[in-house]
Amino acid sequence: MCDVCGCGNHEGENLYKVSDDTGKRTVEVKEKLLSRNDAVAESNRRHFDEKGILAINLISSPGSGKTTLLERTVEVLGKEMKIGVLEGDIETERDAERVRAKGAYAVQLTTGGACHLEAPLVHKGFHALEKQMGGEAPDILFIENVGNLVCPSSFYLGEHIRVVLISVPEGEDKPAKYPKAFKTSDVFIITKADLLPYFDFDVEKVKEEALSLNPRLKVFVLSAKTGEGLDEWFSFLREKVRERKA
Ligand SMILES: Nc1nc2c(ncn2[C@@H]2O[C@H](COP(=O)(O)OP(=O)(O)OP(=O)(O)O)[C@@H](O)[C@H]2O)c(=O)[nH]1
Numbered sequence: 001m002c003d004v005c006g007c008g009n010h011e012g013e014n015l016y017k018v019s020d021d022t023g024k025r026t027v028e029v030k031e032k033l034l035s036r037n038d039a040v041a042e043s044n045r046r047h048f049d050e051k052g053i054l055a056i057n058l059i060s061s062p063g064s065g066k067t068t069l070l071e072r073t074v075e076v077l078g079k080e081m082k083i084g085v086l087e088g089d090i091e092t093e094r095d096a097e098r099v100r101a102k103g104a105y106a107v108q109l110t111t112g113g114a115c116h117l118e119a120p121l122v123h124k125g126f127h128a129l130e131k132q133m134g135g136e137a138p139d140i141l142f143i144e145n146v147g148n149l150v151c152p153s154s155f156y157l158g159e160h161i162r163v164v165l166i167s168v169p170e171g172e173d174k175p176a177k178y179p180k181a182f183k184t185s186d187v188f189i190i191t192k193a194d195l196l197p198y199f200d201f202d203v204e205k206v207k208e209e210a211l212s213l214n215p216r217l218k219v220f221v222l223s224a225k226t227g228e229g230l231d232e233w234f235s236f237l238r239e240k241v242r243e244r245k246a
């Protein structure tokens with residue numbers, strides 16, 4: 001369960017509905033949890049660096065199109081390089097099965113209730129993936145986080161690149177409402193661009209809002225359905241893989 005948003009509600013104690021006094025303790029507990037996560041994340045990062053792996057953490061609300069984008073990515077880049085995927089979900093193997101069907105190596109991580117991935121689970125998953133790959137390492141490791149635009153932003157997993165995705169039907173007001181996901185990411189992808197004619201979604205306005213939160217963001221606008229914008233995404237990934245190997 002999650003001690004960041006308080007959704008875990010451990011033994012009836014909602015961590016955010018507390019008095020000032022208990023609040024102080026809550027902050028300490030949170031800091032301890034996060035620093036333990038970060039220590040394992042750093043060790044994940046060393047694993048990735050030693051093996052020349054580019055690790056990418058994908059964060060979005062449920063249904064924004066993370067797995068669909070991975071399916072398209074594996075179809076194309078899977079012919080040029082080895083792609084591994086860690087699929088984070090609360091339950092089911094469905095997303096791992098989907099990307100495996102496209103030719104990726106994939107391990108499903110089920111959190112059994114938690115709304116985000118944490119570094120120790122990713123560490124376990126990474127070693128399971130290595131085993132699946134017969135001891136080889138992928139060129140790119142995608143980590144698809146649990147569908148949630150809030151809590152995953154607080155947990156560094158050891159990734160080199162963090163990607164936040166918003167799909168057109170979700171609405172153009174999302175960056176300012178979920179600022180942490182945007183402030184901590186390197187890439188912002190607007191997905192389902194094929195639906196722009198049917199929604200009031202001003203791409204320029206959304207880009208501007210996201211960039212005002214984080215000017216470092218590299219922005220892509222794409223559709224996994226029509227293929228629009230995918231080439232730019234693939235070129236970006238190829239370039240990053242080259243940099244990592246160099
Ligand atoms: N029109 C349109 N639909 C899309 C696009 N990408 C994904 N979808 C649809 O959106 C739905 C959800 O897509 P997923 O890829 O499963 O979303 P997800 O982010 O992986 O969802 P969770 O893993 O549950 O968080 C599916 O019905 C997809 O077919 C797109 O570019 N255009």
Ligand SMILES: [Mg+2]
Nearest residue numbers: 066067095144
């Ligand atoms: Mg998915």
Ligand SMILES: [Zn+2]
Nearest residue numbers: 002005115151
């Ligand atoms: Zn949570």
Ligand SMILES: [Zn+2]
Nearest residue numbers: 043047123127
């Ligand atoms: Zn290890």
